Amino acid sequence: MLNKEDFQRYNRQIIIPEFGEQGQERLKKASVLVIGAGGLGAPILQYLTAAGVGHIGIVEFDEVSLSNLQRQILYSSDQVGESKAQKSAERLTGLNPSVQFTIIEEAITSQNAMQHIEGYDLVVDGSDNLATRYLVNDSCYFLSKPLIYGAIFRFEGQVSVFNVEIENERGPNYRDLFPTPPPPEMVPSCSEGGVLGVLPGIIGSMMANEAIKVLAQMGTTLSGKLFVFDALDFSTYTLKVAKNPDNPISGNQVTITELIDYEAFCMGDIQPKKLKEITVQDLEIKLKEENIFLLDVREDYEYEIANLGGTLIPLNKVSNRSAEIPKDKEVIVMCKMGGRSAKAIELLQEQGFENLVNLKGGITAWQKEIDPSMDTY
Amino acid sequence: MTNGNKMKIAITAFGIAKDILQQKQIELNCSESASVGDVRAQLIQNFPDFEKLASLKFAVNTEYVADDYELSANDEVVLIPPVSGG
Numbered sequence: 001m002l003n004k005e006d007f008q009r010y011n012r013q014i015i016i017p018e019f020g021e022q023g024q025e026r027l028k029k030a031s032v033l034v035i036g037a038g039g040l041g042a043p044i045l046q047y048l049t050a051a052g053v054g055h056i057g058i059v060e061f062d063e064v065s066l067s068n069l070q071r072q073i074l075y076s077s078d079q080v081g082e083s084k085a086q087k088s089a090e091r092l093t094g095l096n097p098s099v100q101f102t103i104i105e106e107a108i109t110s111q112n113a114m115q116h117i118e119g120y121d122l123v124v125d126g127s128d129n130l131a132t133r134y135l136v137n138d139s140c141y142f143l144s145k146p147l148i149y150g151a152i153f154r155f156e157g158q159v160s161v162f163n164v165e166i167e168n169e170r171g172p173n174y175r176d177l178f179p180t181p182p183p184p185e186m187v188p189s190c191s192e193g194g195v196l197g198v199l200p201g202i203i204g205s206m207m208a209n210e211a212i213k214v215l216a217q218m219g220t221t222l223s224g225k226l227f228v229f230d231a232l233d234f235s236t237y238t239l240k241v242a243k244n245p246d247n248p249i250s251g252n253q254v255t256i257t258e259l260i261d262y263e264a265f266c267m268g269d270i271q272p273k274k275l276k277e278i279t280v281q282d283l284e285i286k287l288k289e290e291n292i293f294l295l296d297v298r299e300d301y302e303y304e305i306a307n308l309g310g311t312l313i314p315l316n317k318v319s320n321r322s323a324e325i326p327k328d329k330e331v332i333v334m335c336k337m338g339g340r341s342a343k344a345i346e347l348l349q350e351q352g353f354e355n356l357v358n359l360k361g362g363i364t365a366w367q368k369e370i371d372p373s374m375d376t377y
Numbered sequence: 378m379t380n381g382n383k384m385k386i387a388i389t390a391f392g393i394a395k396d397i398l399q400q401k402q403i404e405l406n407c408s409e410s411a412s413v414g415d416v417r418a419q420l421i422q423n424f425p426d427f428e429k430l431a432s433l434k435f436a437v438n439t440e441y442v443a444d445d446y447e448l449s450a451n452d453e454v455v456l457i458p459p460v461s462g463g
Contacts, residue, residue, distance in 0.1 A: 238439065
């Protein structure tokens with residue numbers, strides 16, 4: 001099964017007794033679907049490719065942006081604006097031409113997730129939002145696929161292995177840890193909360209390591225355990241994860257038996273009732289035709305990169321400077337992606353404002369859908 | 378013993394919980410037979426934003442426990458909210 005080049009290329013791992021020829025053959029026969037080719041996805045893809053996984057699927061619809069390059073060292077500066085899926089596959093093929101790549105250049109959704117995942121032996125989740133994480137978790141549970149989980153925030157990372165069968169018993173899954181999500185403002189993404197560049201390199205490499213162990217059937221994985229790392233003080237915890245009776249897909253009372261609408265599920269049921277929203281398309285019309293007040297709650301430096309001419313009052317000053325905001329006309333509140341502006345509306349509503357509307361998707365949506373020439377960050 | 382029937386519980390926070398507590402570690406003074414649920418209620422009282430993490434499970438000395446779990450002095454309670462970044 002292994003050829004001469006394989007023996008040369010993979011020599012350093014084949015000579016490890018626990019791995020050996022058999023481990024290499026298992027990797028060569030294996031197929032892995034990597035969700036996301038971003039901060040986590042990039043190192044995962046690089047190490048799985050280098051290690052000789054036979055077939056790798058890459059799910060990624062985004063383009064390389066300048067703000068990716070602080071951590072996604074798979075890409076280079078001259079690729080800004082180009083397809084991440086295509087550029088990563090090119091680079092990875094250069095690293096190891098014997099690996100077969102399948103590019104899936106679309107968002108993974110409840111409609112396509114099962115089809116995409118079905119043909120692979122194992123899934124690695126390097127996605128960047130909670131809705132996708134629940135979607136991938138539930139799909140892998142329904143299809144009995146092992147799932148390598150990892151997530152990052154600022155200096156912190158989490159790693160675990162879900163759904164792996166050990167002695168005829170399937171290990172826990174993400175919903176054993178978090179059966180339902182907290183409200184969205186409690187789960188900031190990297191673009192909202194920030195991330196240290198080296199962190200996805202550390203956590204992504206750990207995820208690749210777990211994937212290789214599961215596929216090569218060696219060692220002890222993080223199945224039934226959650227590894228948590230804080231790079232700021234180098235503290236680590238490995239917590240035991242037991243099956244949670246409240247897990248709605250695999251607990252005592254199963255209430256979810258097929259994929260659901262994960263965006264709605266992660267938005268929760270508290271916020272949308274109170275929060276009026278407007279799309280960037282409708283804002284474009286209103287800016288031309290109506291006398292509205294546009295309130296931008298981002299920071300000064302963000303405003304300098306790109307703005308829509310709104311009045312700038314950063315979120316942490318909104319409560320004290322509310323006198324500057326009119327109460328007698330419609331106020332549209334905006335930020336980068338819509339999270340901070342929702343928080344600002346909540347704060348202002350406590351002060352009696354009733355004329356506030358949130359800009360859905362923030363200036364990021366404006367840049368994508370109205371003015372692609374606008375600078376991003 | 379010196380402090381009547383109070384005991385100290387160390388709390389270590391990750392992710393957004395660290396933001397809410399404004400520090401990585403705090404100590405709470407609890408009654409001697411306090412449960413995890415009591416600690417949760419006390420946290421919500423001291424840090425109202427904590428209410429939004431009400432569904433979060435607490436780990437005590439590296440194991441996730443239910444709200445009726447009775448704490449002992451010097452137990453370490455660890456709060457790990459979900460993070461989504463990738």
